[in-house]
Amino acid sequence: MGWTPSNTTIGRGILFALGGALGTAFGILLVSYIGDISSHIHAKHAARAYETSASIEADHNCRNLTGADKAYCQEQVARSAREQERQEYELDADQRQAIWSAASGTAAAFSLLFSLVTIAAIYFTYWEQRYSNRVQLANFLDSRRRARQSLAHAQTVSHYQLRPYVFVDKISADRLSDRMFRVTVWLKNFGQTPARHLEAIVTSYVTYDLHKLKPHKTRADLIELDTAAPNACRRAMVPLRFTEKQWESPAYDQAWGVVRIKYRYTDDSGANTFDEVFDYHTTPSELTRDEPTFYLLTRSRLRRSENVAKRQGEFMLHLKRRRRANRKKTEPSKKGKEG
Secondary structure (H helix, E strand, C coil): CCCCHHHHHHHHHHHHHHHHHHHHHHHHHHHHHHHHHHHHHHHHHHHHHHHHHHHHHHHHHCCCCCCHHHHHHHHHHHHHHHHHHHHHHHHHHHHHHHHHHHHHHHHHHHHHHHHHHHHHHHHHHHHHHHHHHHHHHHHHHHHHHHHHHHHHHHHHHHHHHHCCCEEEEEEEEEECCCCEEEEEEEEEECCCCCEEEEEEEEEEEEECCCCCCCCCCCHHHCEEEEEECCCCEEEEEEEEECCHHHHCCCHHHCCEEEEEEEEEEECCCCCCEEEEEEEEEECHHHHCCCCCCCEECCHHHHHHHHHHHHHHHHHHHHHHHHHHHHHHHHHHHHHHHHC
């Protein structure tokens, strides 16, 4: 596993801090060593100077003395020189100690400042790395979420593309007698996979009101159509019979032939089941054409039938009023003739 840029920056900061600390310590030691050498050299020169000065002072002060007095005088001069030399040594030592303390304090202050700057740089680098890791984690989670959404979308699209789609392809009618027809419903698979276990219930009857449709037949009248391959058709046949009154019904009191289709099928795996329901209608005039036509029963068709029923009711009411008016006109004339 390689080093990341942030880890490299942190490592460089630590090495830089250690190098600065070692450099500061080495500088302090070097200054101390140079100071000790200079102090030693200065002490040698001072000792020689004090010896020469003491010898000259002894010759000058003790030259008139003899014997024990001269020896005592020379000893006093040497002791005074040594005491003066010792005081100068202590003063020089105090000065060097003060200089050393100042230098050590300055070096320690610079070292502390340098360490604080290095620690701050390491902290900010660490914080930047955490922020970068959070951004990378957020981007990773977002990418994973998008990938899951894309996968789910692809699976959904694949599911809808590969599932079977069975719809009513056409409805034909063969005339068996004057008012009886054999209706054939053609179910076609428009999908890309086979439709398994296809079964249908087809209900056909005649009614005067399209709003009051009869319920579907029971499963006892179920027609099993087995499997419909892609672009293949399966058919179901039912009879449609009109009475003489229904067949000759006028336009204002129209009799409708209704075909209700309810079917079910599964996909190729058998795990998903699909149910469909469609209603179609026709009229005797449509059935007498060369190619009988069945219309899908929609809301617009229902509204149209409502308008037809409304006009039919208005026509029947108008017809009753006319009959009542004609009856009233004919009644006085009959009374006059009888009188």
